[in-house]
Amino acid sequence: MSGPPVLYHCPCSQLHAPPPSLPSAANQSHPLETLYFCPECDAIRCARCVSVEVSTYYCPNCLFEVPSASVRAEKNRCARNCFVCPACSNTLQTVSMDPSSSTPSDPGEKYILYCTYCRWDSTLVAMTFDKPQGLASQFQKIEDDSPSMRELERLRDHFEPLLRPRTSLHPYTHARSSSANNAALATLRRDGRDTHGHGMRASRLGRSGRARDVEREKEKYEDDLPSYKSITAPDEPSEQEDISLLRSLTEVDDILPLSQQQTDSWIPPLYMTDQRPLRLPLQSKKSKRCPACRHILIRPEQKAQSTKFKVKIVAANYLPALEVSRPEDASVSHVRRRTGTVGSSGEMELHAGRSYHFVLALTNPLYDPINLRLGLQQPSGEGTSKPHFAVHLPTNTIGVAAFTDVWDYDEDEAGEEDVPRAGQKDLPGRWKLGVVERKANTTKVGGELVLSREAQGDVKVNLLVTYTYKSEDSQAADGKEKGEAELKTFAFWTVVWLGTVPLRQPESTSQPVS
Structure with a gap:
């Protein structure tokens, strides 16, 4: 069963987040790789609730770092010779109109902007330059003088x-x-x-x-805000001139596509000759903080050419990873690799009135072993309807080994031969609910899904994961010795997708004509 990943619930601004049972809480569940974790608050953070700060601005073409004070004056665009092709959005180059000229310092020589991808050049819009430097200042002056x-x-x-x-x-x-x-x-x-x-x-x-x-x-x-008066009187653009030109049009290629008309300016150009090269927009590197304690979660390197991070606190380094699979998927994937076929969506389909077995893999990212417990959300409330399926998972404490070097795992493989493998049964006709496999820092537990005859649609279950780990506090404020281990418990909600039951077709009530 290969489907959507297990989604983790982010409480955002709520101190004690309720289980994500309502449909409106669907936007609060995210994949593990997109979440952050605040070690000061012991809370999950997502992109919706973190505070974002701009660390630096830079040009993606020349990698020139622009000071924050100059960004507004330069209209958030590169002040050097970096331009975007209006036809294909590729970077333009400054070339000479006469490639055979051997004297680049010739005062009569002209320069143009040229696209190496689509062969567009600035002569199509009657734009030539006397010098190959300082082109951005000329474009900015034209932009500043425009009425808009x-x-x-x-x-x-x-x-x-x-x-x-x-x-x-x-x-x-x-x-x-x-x-x-x-x-x-x-x-x-x-x-x-x-x-x-x-x-x-x-x-x-x-x-x-x-x-x-x-x-x-x-x-x-x-009363504090005075009334606004426009510089020029608003005038609606006349379409009669465009209509007359379109009627006399002979080449369709003279008209800009709609995708380019809506991205150039407020008043979109209509013809190819109205296109103008634009200065390359700046990009930024952003830092992210916890909204509660202002702790830094993400801080990239200041240099534009660097892809490293000074601080990077993600949830994947703190929360155990969950992955759901079916025991029969191993044989199916082996046959698919031999035949070279691609898996279809039928592997994710479930059928009403049947029981299915699945394996939940728990991976520990910490350097200390953890004890983990699983809890299913039970429907509560007067207006809450019972689901048309039942999920059975082990309720006892599950131990997961610590994350360590690869060669350390080889020493523990000899003592795990008596551990039952996935697919074994503890009683005839009954699937084993519990640990079915231990390997490295991953523990797999078996579960069972029972569907009723009325089940249909996506089968999702809200799973509460509670794990306990040892934390060494180097600066003990309560008089304890330095390095003394302290047990900490953390709980979070997840949304586990187990498959899809096809919707039932409505029965036809019409009688056949005899």
Whole structure:
């Protein structure tokens, strides 16, 4: 059975997270390789709840590190000769128009931007340059003089004095920033530039007490923000000229594809001759912190050419990895390797009214052995319906060996010959629930899935994993000796996918015509 991985539940801002039983909690479950772990809070963190900070900006082409103070002035783009091809998004090169010229310092020589992938060059848009250096400053000057860019700068200068002092660093404290946003929206509505959708939504929310508080905040900050006046009068683009040109069109290749029209600018170009090369956008390296204690979880190297991390605390180094498989998958995969066929989705299908056996592999990433217990979530509550399947797992404590060197595992293989292997049964006709295999730092336990005749759809079970490990505290504050082992217990919820039962086709009620 090869399907989606076991998903781990992240409590995010909740101190004591409930079991992920509701459908709305599906976005709180993630694969293990995408999660982080805070050793100070002993909590799982995901990409939705961590605080992100920009460490450095750099150009992905020339790897030039840009100071943070210069990013806004350079419009978040490279200030050197790094340009993007408007046709294929490849990097452009600066070449001479006369390749046979042997004097690069010729004052009459012209230079162009050339794409080595799609053969696009800047002569198609009537752009040539006298010098091969300083091209980015020329492009930036053209961008700054455009009406749309001047209008954007005016909007930014208008709203930034109100938004900047109310921005909070905490990801869950949005009260201050929301009040500033409400003031900005109130001013836009007062000027008549807001859409009808915002008014309808505000009228619906006005019935609640929280919406009334928001309205009072809007009135409070409405007077603080002056009304905005545009530099130029808004004018709707005329389509008559485009229609007349399209009617006289002879080549379809003269029109830009829709994918390129929507990525160039606010006013998308229509013709190939209207394309302009763009300066290469900057990229950034980001650091991530725990939202509760501000502990650093991810910190990359500052150098642009480096791919290493100064700090990298991921959940895969702290939480045991879980993997589900079926005992018969080993023989099926062996036959597939011999025949060269590719597995189909039928291997993941289950059938209602049957029982299936599965193996749950538990891998310990710690350097100390752990004792692990598994617990299934039981349906509770008045309106909770019982599932149409039952899962049986061992309830006793399961020991998993520590992660160590490979040659240390060879010494322990001789004493594990009496351990029953996967597929053995403790009683005739009954699958063994318990440890079925131990190898290195991985322990496999057997489980059983019983489906009722009404079962259909995905079979998922919420599994609570609780493990205990020894932690050596080098700085004991309670008077204990240095290096004394301390037992710690950590629990987390997972969502285990066991397969899919095909949906039943509705029975036909029509009678055959005799």
